[in-house]
Amino acid sequence: MKKLHYLNRLRLVARWMLSPGEADEVIADYADILDGDLHTDETLYRDFGRPWRAVGVLCQPKVYHNWLILFCLMAACLLLPFCSTLFHWYNSFTRFWGLDQFMLLGAAFLLALLGFWRFGAQKGQLSPSFFVLAVFLVLLGACVLLMTAVLFSPSFLQWAVQLQNERSLRVGLLYGSVLELAALFSTLSGLWSLVQARISDRRWRALFLLSLTVLLAALSLLRILKNMSLDSDDYSWKTWYATEAVLLAVLGLAGTGVLLC
């Protein structure tokens, strides 16, 4: 039983630390070796060492470090906007999250496209969990868009202005909490997708970009929510924001489609 467990762990570690082709060879070799092996469960770890160590001696440090750098850069594309949500950096990032969210999306797209061309591999059929997560992210994105539409509707704004301060504050807090949760889920989904793109199938990178799109949309709306004045008569910014939100969604979805190939 421990042999199977050892091989499963080695499989994960090999896919993370080695290039896809080399990982396949090493996994096949170890499956061969352990199949004919007379090791008991007790001597297995003693004679082969922990999977991290067994694979560690095989990896080429420079190649592995390049992969780690790429992973950190892509993770930063998610964590930077997420941390701004977590630590309420909205006001500081008001100027940053205008054009720069498109630059972030573009950078993430290029990193995922070029990086996983080298560091990932396309396998046969995608696992069902890919589709489950894809549906979840699409629904989450639709939820954010719906909240945007509601927030911008004149009747909602009139209703909010008429509310007593305490009640309008509660509505605002609820809106904010839902958007922060959306940001959390999309960040975690994005990080998970990055790991899966390396150890499973590089097409998971598409869900990384979709997660980032949802995250940026949620953060954008949070920024508006925290900065808008409900009783102001000037709503010209709505057109600008709506254009930005639609463009973000279109580019994000287009990029997701490209990364699926």
Place this chain on the structure above:
Amino acid sequence: MLKKDLLELCLLQLLSAGDQYGYELLRRLHDAFPDTQESAIYAVLRGLSREGCTESYRAEGAGGPDRKYYRITGAGQEKHRQLLAQWRTLREALEELEIV
């Protein structure tokens, strides 16, 4: 002579006697060097394969499933000769110093 070179010499020596499958090679070397983990020996074997000193093929095992066999190449035989010469030089030096 580093331990890695020694392991390479032993692996090439075993393969020069005939093709062998992976587990057999690891087992024999681990029996000769019990303080060296089999994963480390496997890493040396992969290194030799990457250098073109060995090549592998799949063949039917004795009464069992297909196994991956290793055989020495021309480059491997040349490396074997070089490592053997290094080992002999080392042994002579140790004999001069009356260590062996």
